[in-house]
Amino acid sequence: MAYAGLDLGTTYSACYVYDDAAKKKFFLKFDNHALDFFPTQIAYHKDKENVVYIGAAARRYRYSKKYDAYHTFKLSLGTDAQDAKGRSRTPLQVTHDFVDMLLNKLEEVYNIHRQNLVLVQSVPDIWKNEEKNRVAIDNLSDMYADLGMQGRIGFESEPVAAAVYYFNEICNREYRGHIVVVDYGGGTLDLTLCRAEENGVISVLGSCGNGGDDSKGCAGSAFDRAVTQRLAEKYELDETLYAPGMPGFNSLQENFESSKIASTENTRAGLKEYYESGGLIDSVVFTIPMPPPVCDEYEVSASDIANAFEEVNRQALVGAVEEMKKKCAELGVDTNGMEDFRVLMVGGFSNLHCVEHCVRELFGSTEGIDDPRFDDRMNREARSVAVAQGACLVAAGITPVNYINQLEAGFYAFSPQKNKSIAVPLLEKGKPVNDYANPNFAHYLFRLAFDTAPASLELFFDDGRGRVKVHMDEHFRSLCPDCGEEGGVYQIGFSIDRHRIPQLHIRETGSGQVNVVSLYKTMAKLPAVMIQAEDEEK
């Protein structure tokens, strides 16, 4: 059997494989000179159906007229996964083909067939808190079933995968304490609080963050766009070519991105100098050589970087870190602890000096100070590979992960005694997610009464940001087994499946027949109303 961890990033991806039969561990590479990670891009030839490229090969054709090229499709795997937005393929189709080609590559080059592969794909933790992206794992789950991976696919939160990597590979399973993972990538900002338990299990206690979206965003891609815009203005480039979305702008942004990655250390030094001098020393941190026909070289100063960060990222980062600190305080976690508290910075964008500078500042630290909470061993290289390797460790079952349920869900029932609706919670916060592997049914019974009143169900859902009421009427009836027969008596239950998606169960008490639907999918189809806590009584 082989185990793989796929870090499907917004801009770059990495796939780490552990081949148990051959006792080999390696990063999937497209050729001998390739890096451990590759661009999350795919390009289809418009006329030749079988000519499709992914990774660095696809990036070459990003602006080719002969190719239909896609990038940053990870940002559209939620409710808009099936929306082609005027293009020939939907984001989910593109993701399907991208992953299919990766799996084929494993078969062709490494002789690992998908039938013998257990794959864990890392996903942004923030997805579960975003209305748009809650259904993304449902969508991916269906996609993997179509790729012949049903039963051998798992999804792990990206920051949790990084914490697993840190615990196993950096600390050799010896660290005990809390870990706040700040996962800042091209598309999302995810913060997760974990705890390395005495028994070697990683418990996931809570998370927060900011996903952003393709158009706006608060992560790496949005930052790259902001700097590119600044450069276009600074060098007074032709607006007809260098306005956002235009080919010149895209080309400049792409070249900025690759120059930024290649000059990480130089940029770090320049920004350090810039911050320490209070902005007085503003040196050129790198240049962007533009290919023909432009053949020009644009200088990027420390202030270009720092100002774009201030404009696009700082607020979101500060907000997320403060929220996490609040969460830590609620759970009694001492964020000042030198022995039992760690802050892990992962994701490509965390390599930017501004990010680390800001996070350190928020945790009362300064660069250069000896602060064990910021482990030096999580260097640039480790940050880039942590998620994929951690996902692989989870796939191989080396480190068990125990999620603590962070959401409350239930339904409202009418109490004749009180003559009003009362809330019946079936999923409670703070309990291990595994406790809800089997559905928790309420004792209340529902009866479909077509004549007297329309059958309806009101659900509530709270992921920590306030209670949301979801009203189901016709849809509820359609989910009831044998709904055509009047007088049916039903029970409502909730469970959490292996991908940590809450499931709504509707059981007909007579026949015992049960219909199960994803709560996220249901909520995506129905209107949800945010309600205030004081408006209701449990």
Add this chain to the structure above:
Amino acid sequence: MNIQLIQHNLKMIDEYVQTGRGVEAGRLALLLAKMMLEKPDGGQMDAAAKRGLYGAYGGAAVSLKECFDMLLQDYSPTDDMEQLKEKIARINDRISQCIVDIEEIEQNNSELFAAEAELRKKQDELKEKRDKLQELKDLKEKGLSDLKKEIDELDETLNTLNEECSKALNEKEKWAEAFTINRQLIAELPESVADKTADELIAAAKEYAARVQQTGSEGEEWLIKVIDAVEGIRERMKNSAQA
């Protein structure tokens, strides 16, 4: 303000000071002081926390003083650029001089090395000669005793040979006498004998002896000897012909 972070870094500074890493201690102390000045957020602290913070500041001050004392030993004012330039020029001159000295020392060293190599070579040769001499001495010692032994053996052989020679001389004399008589007898042999063979001569001699037998026993004895001698000659001739 994170007291634990301050305490941890004070411990690190102490460690640097104790291990003589003054520059690192100074760098960390400076950063720590900067951080403490930038984040003196003690407003919401209770009295105990403030006391702790005060204690930490006090500890930091002591550590900083130790660092600076240590750094002070190597401190010299560098605000006078001319003085600094002169100092640099002096150091550069000194470096140039040192380079020349180093070259000279290297040259001397190479000569010394060459001389040493020569010396070693001569020492080896001397040792070789000494070994040879010893070998010769050994050989000489051994040769003298062997020679003496050989001489003794030769003396012994000489004595034996002398004895044998005297015996042989006696024998020779006897034989010379016999040959004289024999020659005389041959000379006295009648002419007819000269052309005869040995067998014939023996037969004639026997015949002659038989005749002489009658003349005296002494003559007979001599004749028998002559016959034996002739037979001996014949035997030897026969043997040499066969060989």
